[in-house]
Amino acid sequence: MTMAADPTPLAQAMIRCRSVTPADDGALDVVQRALEPLGFACTRLVFGPDDYRVDNLFARRGTAGPHFCYAGHTDVVPPGNVAAWTDDPFSGVVRDGTLFGRGACDMKGGIAAFIAGLADYLAAHPDHPGSISLLITGDEEARSVDGTAKVLEWMEANGQIPDMALVGEPTSRAVLGDTIKIGRRGSLNAFITVTGKQGHSAYPAKADNPIHRLVAALGPLLAAPLDNGSEFFPPTTLQVTGFDVGNTATNVIPAVAKAMLNIRFNDHHTSAALTERLHAALRAAGCSYELIAECSGESFLTRPGPFVDALSRAIERSTGVAPALDTGGGTSDARFIARYCPVAEFGAVGTSLHQVNENASVEELRRLAGSYRAILEEVFG
Incomplete structure (x- = not known):
């Protein structure tokens, strides 16, 4: 040595x-x-x-x-x-x-x-x-x-x-x-805000539950791996790192639901392509939403x-x-x-x-x- x-x-x-x-x-x-x-x-x-x-x-x-x-x-x-x-x-x-x-x-x-x-x-x-x-x-x-x-x-x-x-x-x-x-690996942080309509939980038809729409958008993203890894990298991971609706009442459908995600991604992806994938999932769930994506490194x-x-x-x-x-x-x-x-x-x-x-x-x-x-x-x- x-x-x-x-x-x-x-x-x-x-x-x-x-x-x-x-x-x-x-x-x-x-x-x-x-x-x-x-x-x-x-x-x-x-x-x-x-x-x-x-x-x-x-x-x-x-x-x-x-x-x-x-x-x-x-x-x-x-x-x-x-x-x-x-x-x-x-x-x-x-x-x-x-x-x-x-x-x-x-x-x-x-x-x-x-x-x-x-x-x-x-x-x-x-x-x-x-x-x-x-x-x-x-x-x-x-x-x-x-x-x-x-x-x-x-x-x-x-x-x-x-x-x-x-x-x-x-x-x-x-x-x-x-x-x-x-x-x-690259790292992408996503901040999602889904807007619905507040209402009484006994009358859901008169409200629009943003939690349900956000869960519907996230479900397919979490159900299966984004990839199986590559020659030198492990599979990409998506983690929900925050979920908040600001609601303390059990009988109120909130007006807003928020989530934070962190995606650690390999060379199968770019931050731009992953951001578009999030947009597509939110659109497919019929969300009225705002998405802020921040990439700290490809x-x-x-x-x-x-x-x-x-x-x-x-x-x-x-x-x-x-x-x-x-x-x-x-x-x-x-x-x-x-x-x-x-x-x-x-x-x-x-x-x-x-x-x-x-x-x-x-x-x-x-x-x-x-x-x-x-x-x-x-x-x-």
Whole structure:
């Protein structure tokens, strides 16, 4: 197994910045100070309204191709019940070989590991071919509006789109190296309001029950799977996540019924096609309705090929584990990058992300740094 320089001090410095989205609190300064001595030209990009300003960093070394980009985020979720933590969530304490703190796992530890592996690679290959860049955002854990998506727009406008990208999310399940994510399901949220006519439940002919119409519309959608899955994806799922009529009386037919849906969909579908399917079901049930559909990300897939094969070889060589190719889990910023270039995700074991006492093994972070160095060696030679 490949070990690289210890990324722990850099991870600790980032953890000690209270960068709960959209605050930065100096986290990107820490990253920039680590990259500039390695020869990276750093550009800070600030987006968002005055009450939600998001700081982002794009850093690049080299101008030629191939261009490899590492993407990650320094923002973190709130610590929750601070009293439940053994130590201050932003202390970055190391105890018994384990680094504790918000972001240790997701994903300040991963960024530190990449920079450590990068430093090792550059020390051994100072005249490497091509270009290496980092896209580090401060808006991944919340709205994801003023972060990676807008940085990519800036990159495209300035001729900085990479040939391939790796997102350092914690993808490993049980041991480091067991999983590479080569795609993600899409996610569509739907908010449905069906309008009827209020009336007495003893005289239903004088009313129009919106609950019955909404149930009639949802029934066929829930009765059978939307598909049977695809080569790399499980079946699409539709979940009713809310149902409300605002009625406290048992003898009143309400005037309005509302439902919320979440559809996690594979590469058989697009959000537009699924939205039209919802419209068709509501029309078929004779509903007078309003439908608001919001897609937080389309499904995407980076098919096995030279890039994915290089990642697999590097990870197996550095960890001794042959990684599985996976598309499970929720969404990540890879959904934005997939619009521009092939993208995959690989990082640490994610058992403690977003939890009290979030942590990462110091040894695992060093091994992860070794894997990132190995990936650069596979990509550039």
